[in-house]
Amino acid sequence: MNVVIVGCGRTGAFLAALLEGSGDTVSIVDLDRAAFKRLPGDFKGTPVLGDGTDMDILRQAGIEKADAFISLTQGDNRNLMAAQIAKKIFGIAQVIAKVNDPIRAATYRGQGLYTFSRTTILGTLLHATLRGDKTIGPNLMKAAMKHDEELSLQLPDVLP
Amino acid sequence: MYFVVAGGGEVGYHLSKALLEAGHEVMVIERDRRRALWIEEQLGSVVINAPADEGKYQIQAGCQRADAVLAVTGDDEDNLIISQLAKLKCGANRVIARVNNPKNEIVFKAMGIDETLSSTRVLMGVIEQELPTGGFMPLMPLTRSDLEVIEAEIAPGSPAADKEIEAVGLPEAAHIGAVVRSGQILRAHRDTKLRAGDRIIVFAPTAIEQEVRKALFG
Numbered sequence: 001m002n003v004v005i006v007g008c009g010r011t012g013a014f015l016a017a018l019l020e021g022s023g024d025t026v027s028i029v030d031l032d033r034a035a036f037k038r039l040p041g042d043f044k045g046t047p048v049l050g051d052g053t054d055m056d057i058l059r060q061a062g063i064e065k066a067d068a069f070i071s072l073t074q075g076d077n078r079n080l081m082a083a084q085i086a087k088k089i090f091g092i093a094q095v096i097a098k099v100n101d102p103i104r105a106a107t108y109r110g111q112g113l114y115t116f117s118r119t120t121i122l123g124t125l126l127h128a129t130l131r132g133d134k135t136i137g138p139n140l141m142k143a144a145m146k147h148d149e150e151l152s153l154q155l156p157d158v159l160p
Numbered sequence: 161m162y163f164v165v166a167g168g169g170e171v172g173y174h175l176s177k178a179l180l181e182a183g184h185e186v187m188v189i190e191r192d193r194r195r196a197l198w199i200e201e202q203l204g205s206v207v208i209n210a211p212a213d214e215g216k217y218q219i220q221a222g223c224q225r226a227d228a229v230l231a232v233t234g235d236d237e238d239n240l241i242i243s244q245l246a247k248l249k250c251g252a253n254r255v256i257a258r259v260n261n262p263k264n265e266i267v268f269k270a271m272g273i274d275e276t277l278s279s280t281r282v283l284m285g286v287i288e289q290e291l292p293t294g295g296f297m298p299l300m301p302l303t304r305s306d307l308e309v310i311e312a313e314i315a316p317g318s319p320a321a322d323k324e325i326e327a328v329g330l331p332e333a334a335h336i337g338a339v340v341r342s343g344q345i346l347r348a349h350r351d352t353k354l355r356a357g358d359r360i361i362v363f364a365p366t367a368i369e370q371e372v373r374k375a376l377f378g
Contacts, residue, residue, distance in 0.1 A: 053237055055263065077213055077241040081267070084240075088270050103215060104241070107248055 004029070004066045004092075006052030006082045007073035011098075013038035014147075015070065020045060027061040040154075052082045055089065068094040076101050083113050164189065164226045164252075166212035166242045167233030168199045171258060171279070175232060177203060187221045213241050215249035223250035232258040240264075243273045296373050301366065308366045309337075312376050316356040319378045326350040331371045334364035 001024045005012050008030035016026045017040050026045035029052040030036065036047040050057035052071065063069065069086035071079035076099045083097035096114045099105035105115040128136040161184050165176045168190030176186045180203060188203075189212035190196040196209035210217035212233070223229050229246040231239040239257045246252040256275045259265050268276045299309045314321050320328045325336055325348055336348040340359040346352065354360065364372050 053264075053267075054261075055267070075237065077235070077237040081237040081240050084271050085267060089267065101214070104213070104245070107215070107245065111248070 001025070001067045002062060002065050003027075003068045003070065004058065004061045004063050004086070006030075006058075006069075006071040006079070007098075008032075008035040008038060008047070009072060009074065010038060012070075012072045013040075015072070016043065016045060018147075029057060029061050053078060053085065055085060058082075058085065058090070063090050063092065066090075066092055068092065068096070070096045072098045076104055080104070080108055080113070080115075083108075083115075087113065161185070161227040162222065162225065163187075164218070164221045164223050164229045164246075166218075166229065166231045166246075167238070168192075168195055168207065169232070169234055171232045171234075172230075173199055173202070175230065176206065180206070187226075189217055189221050213238055213245060215245055218242075218246055218250050223252045226252060228252075228254040228256055230256050230258075234260065236260050236264045240268060240271060240273065243268070244271065247272065296377065298366075298369060302363075306365050306367065307363060308369070310362040310364060310369065310372060312360050312362060312372075314354050314356055314358045314360065314376070318356070318376060320354050320376045321356045322353065324351050324353050328354065328375055330362075330375045331364070331368050333368060334362055334372050334375075337361045337363050 003019055003024050003026050005016055005026060005028040008028050012028060016028050019026050020043065027048055028039070028045060029048045029050060031051055033049055039047065046061065048057060048061040050060065052058065052073065063086060069083065069092045071082040073079055079097040079099060083095050086092040087095045096116070098118060099108065099115040100117050100119050102117045102120045105117040108115050125137055125140060129141060163179055163184055163186050165172050165186060165188045168188045172188060172190070176188050179186050186206050188199055188207045189210055190199060190207055191211045193209050196207045200207045208217060208221050212218065223246045229243070229252045231242040233239055233242070236259055239259065243255045243257045246255050254275070255273060256277060257268055257273050259268060259276045259278045262278045262280050265276050265278055296312045297310065299311050301308045330336070338361045339346040339348050339352060339354065341355065362372055
């Protein structure tokens with residue numbers, strides 16, 4: 001699967017590494033060159049420096065051949081604009097946008113975009129965990145914590 | 161008429177002021193508290209201090225009954241979402257969005273926002289209108305000097321038309337670098353005769369720009 005990610009923050013870089021691990025081809029766009037330092041040292045995908053709401057930059061990132069598009073920048077509006085460009089102009093089948101304002105996330109979900117809000121995802125998950133819920137929480141938490149362990153194992157051991 | 165102006169930056173403020181002066185009703189939505197207070201001091205109680213990209217505040221500002229919602233922040237992505245929300249959430253009658261990057265005009269259209277205004281394009285239009293034949297356009301300053309490059313078109317009837325360059329009466333410090341005639345570059349000599357329709361490139365100290373203009377246009 002060819003995947004274009006906009007936003008190389010912690011989540012974007014982590015997701016890029018996961019996708020690469022599962023055999024997908026990733027290109028990742030960010031305005032800030034320093035953001036690409038978050039990518040793993042052996043990242044084989046394509047970092048693209050530029051504005052993820054600019055069609056020419058997205059073309060450079062290979063959007064015309066992409067199977068999936070995910071926008072994860074810090075700005076809700078930026079993510080919504082990038083995602084709509086991917087869906088309506090480039091016709092990408094699977095388009096996901098992070099929209100932290102839950103209301104805006106719902107509005108655009110009604111328009112056919114797959115939006116998610118970190119606010120409600122985390123809040124719902126934590127609430128379920130606190131309440132001892134057995135369906136939502138445990139599996140996701142377990143999978144996430146396993147990744148945390150894997151990532152921390154990549155650090156060199158300096159303690160005696 | 162009633163207008164909601166989303167974004168109280170330079171464009172939003174002056175636009176609101178002009179609309180008020182023309183006798184319209186206006187409500188400005190401005191995110192920054194200090195800027196909102198300042199606008200209120202200037203224009204009266206016509207400001208809501210809130211983000212314009214949230215449906216709640218758009219309704220509070222009356223986007224649903226406004227004759228037009230004007231999304232004029234400095235960020236294209238914000239103007240796009242403000243415009244779409246005003247349509248989706250408020251059923252706004254009419255939405256006009258400012259587009260800073262002219263490339264985004266197509267993007268906005270594809271996303272259902274038909275009325276866009278590109279400041280870059282508007283400015284270009286104005287500049288082109290302001291420059292009828294015989295235009296005089298300072299192109300750019302030259303780095304590390306007080307000099308600039310000027311492009312000028314010799315209009316029929318200009319005092320410089322049909323004169324040799326040395327007879328044009330340009331200030332001493334100004335030099336004609338080249339003459340563009342029918343798409344060809346001619347080297348400018350003292351005895352090159354300027355013709356109507358020529359475009360000339362002049363190098364001159366910025367301080368004497370007006371004298372150069374006078375020599376060429378009277």
